[in-house]
Amino acid sequence: MEPNMSTIPEQDRKLRQVISDYTTSDAAAPQVQDLQLKVKAQWEQWNAMYFDGQLVTPMVIFTQPGKPQALGEYSTTSVHGSRGEVRIRPTIPEGRHPLWECNNPKRPIDLPPAPEPTEEQRMRYTIDVALHETVHQWQDEIHGTKAIGHNAKFRDKCNEIGRELGLGPVRGKLRKDSPDTNLPFCGQWPHCVRPEGYYGHLREDHEDPRRTREEYRLIIASLLYGYAVETESLPAVSEANAALRWVAGEIATQALDLMDEAIKRASDYYAGSQHEAASRAPEMAANTPNVPCTSAALPREAAE
Numbered sequence: 001m002e003p004n005m006s007t008i009p010e011q012d013r014k015l016r017q018v019i020s021d022y023t024t025s026d027a028a029a030p031q032v033q034d035l036q037l038k039v040k041a042q043w044e045q046w047n048a049m050y051f052d053g054q055l056v057t058p059m060v061i062f063t064q065p066g067k068p069q070a071l072g073e074y075s076t077t078s079v080h081g082s083r084g085e086v087r088i089r090p091t092i093p094e095g096r097h098p099l100w101e102c103n104n105p106k107r108p109i110d111l112p113p114a115p116e117p118t119e120e121q122r123m124r125y126t127i128d129v130a131l132h133e134t135v136h137q138w139q140d141e142i143h144g145t146k147a148i149g150h151n152a153k154f155r156d157k158c159n160e161i162g163r164e165l166g167l168g169p170v171r172g173k174l175r176k177d178s179p180d181t182n183l184p185f186c187g188q189w190p191h192c193v194r195p196e197g198y199y200g201h202l203r204e205d206h207e208d209p210r211r212t213r214e215e216y217r218l219i220i221a222s223l224l225y226g227y228a229v230e231t232e233s234l235p236a237v238s239e240a241n242a243a244l245r246w247v248a249g250e251i252a253t254q255a256l257d258l259m260d261e262a263i264k265r266a267s268d269y270y271a272g273s274q275h276e277a278a279s280r281a282p283e284m285a286a287n288t289p290n291v292p293c294t295s296a297a298l299p300r301e302a303a304e
């Protein structure tokens with residue numbers, strides 16, 4: 001092993017080690033310990049395999065990065081004022097981030113729900129954020145704070161590690177760094193070179209989901225009748241109302257009178273006996289368009 005080149009002072013090393021020991025111990029809250037152990041196990045491998053063991057145990061926290069769009073970041077100063085901190089957005093390990101299609105607030109409500117990421121897929125994304133930030137940690141600790149960025153050094157390190165991982169090459173930020181400008185940008189490495197489906201079902205682009213008034217009327221009617229058939233119970237009305245409120249949010253005041261009308265129809269519908277309601281429902285549903293009516297078709301709230 002080469003002599004240690006790290007610029008991290010001794011007191012910072014001690015602080016990081018204490019925090020790392022604590023967050024990976026039984027003293028930490030179980031969900032924190034679990035995440036920290038997983039990230040630490042990976043980081044130790046990376047440090048040995050790709051950085052000659054030169055990096056100092058990092059401070060890793062699960063918190064919102066400074067930039068609203070960032071999934072993670074490397075900060076040269078930690079929240080404690082010490083050197084270096086890796087931040088990872090907590091909605092990624094939780095699977096609540098809109099990077100997954102199931103959390104996409106623009107997903108049209110007449111599409112079937114997108115699958116949620118599995119535990120493995122959530123951790124894959126989380127670990128890859130940590131790997132990206134570890135390359136920035138290497139820039140800071142070995143080459144100095146001024147060396148941090150998606151520059152040629154960063155690109156080369158990503159490509160060196162990427163070759164080991166069987167991943168395709170990426171380009172740097174500046175034109176002079178990147179003869180091949182068709183390559184994916186290293187600022188999104190390694191996510192941009194992982195195979196499709198590696199993290200589960202990622203966000204798709206949807207056209208503006210606004211519909212005509214008549215389309216909303218039909219969707220609302222389908223939801224109401226679908227709930228009636230499935231549940232044969234009054235709570236179905238409040239479920240349908242929740243869907244209607246969401247629709248109202250989408251088309252604002254235009255939906256309000258439609259909502260009143262739909263609620264009135266739902267109330268009338270449930271005024272009779274439940275048996276009668278259930279027996280009428282299939283016939284009424286037959287006159288509505290073929291859209292999904294299950295509870296899972298209800299829109300979710302946006303993750304952030």
Ligand SMILES: [Zn+2]
Binds near residue numbers: 132136150187
């Ligand atoms: Zn970066």
